Amino acid sequence: MVKKYYFGNWKMYQTFSSVKKFVKDLKADKDWQNRLDDRYVGIAASYEHLYFLAQKLGNSFLLQGAQDCSQFTQGAYTGQVSVQSLLDVNIDFCIIGHNEARFYLEQSHEQIALKFKVLLAAGISPILCIGENLVEKEEGRTLEILFDQLEIILEILKKYTGTIKIFIAYEPVYAIGTGMIPSQKDLQDVFGFLQQLKNQVLIPENILFLYGGSVSSKTVISLQQINELSGFLIGKSSIDFQELKKIVEL
Numbered sequence: 001m002v003k004k005y006y007f008g009n010w011k012m013y014q015t016f017s018s019v020k021k022f023v024k025d026l027k028a029d030k031d032w033q034n035r036l037d038d039r040y041v042g043i044a045a046s047y048e049h050l051y052f053l054a055q056k057l058g059n060s061f062l063l064q065g066a067q068d069c070s071q072f073t074q075g076a077y078t079g080q081v082s083v084q085s086l087l088d089v090n091i092d093f094c095i096i097g098h099n100e101a102r103f104y105l106e107q108s109h110e111q112i113a114l115k116f117k118v119l120l121a122a123g124i125s126p127i128l129c130i131g132e133n134l135v136e137k138e139e140g141r142t143l144e145i146l147f148d149q150l151e152i153i154l155e156i157l158k159k160y161t162g163t164i165k166i167f168i169a170y171e172p173v174y175a176i177g178t179g180m181i182p183s184q185k186d187l188q189d190v191f192g193f194l195q196q197l198k199n200q201v202l203i204p205e206n207i208l209f210l211y212g213g214s215v216s217s218k219t220v221i222s223l224q225q226i227n228e229l230s231g232f233l234i235g236k237s238s239i240d241f242q243e244l245k246k247i248v249e250l
């Protein structure tokens, strides 16, 4: 891995007081930034915490992101958050297509592709999550499911001439929040396949691969063996600054 990205996905874990504690712990470690070298750290917070993070850490090294966005640019869409309003709080990246959004919010591939487009148009890096569930894996359908989730996105990327980084995060559903991670063989098969797809896009250098699902200070070392990876998407283990720091420094 050349440049490693460590993105925390805080999901719905944090409260205002725990976010304040995270910021305090991060700021107390004045030296951390200097020790990061070629590692980048980002946090995808809940919408209501983004403004606070922008105020407190806006000028720091920390990349800031959202966990979803609307596919619409503006208008009568109660409960949705536009990319324009996310730009107002200076986010660098946005997660889309997370399994929890696909499942609980029933987001379709088409809807996620529209979100992908509005993010590209706004110059915000998407982190597009893809992944199969356990039944699909056991039926030997992993690559088919991944292709299904990526097909429309590939069509967009075959024409995309911009320069922003686009992250594809492989997050097998059975690994999210379970402590289980895929075998090295499974990961090699998946990232080998993703690498082939990447070669079909107009500017392959734009595309970076992440792995997510039970990344912790215990699992990250074996995951670092996968050559195609540019980093990780970290859920539960990113909410505490000390655990996140441990993962980043391993």
Ligand code: PGA
Pocket: 009, 171, 175, 176, 177, 178, 212, 213, 214, 215, 233, 234, 235, 236, 237
């Ligand atoms: P986890 O979640 O690290 O808690 O397994 C990862 C994710 O869902 O992005």
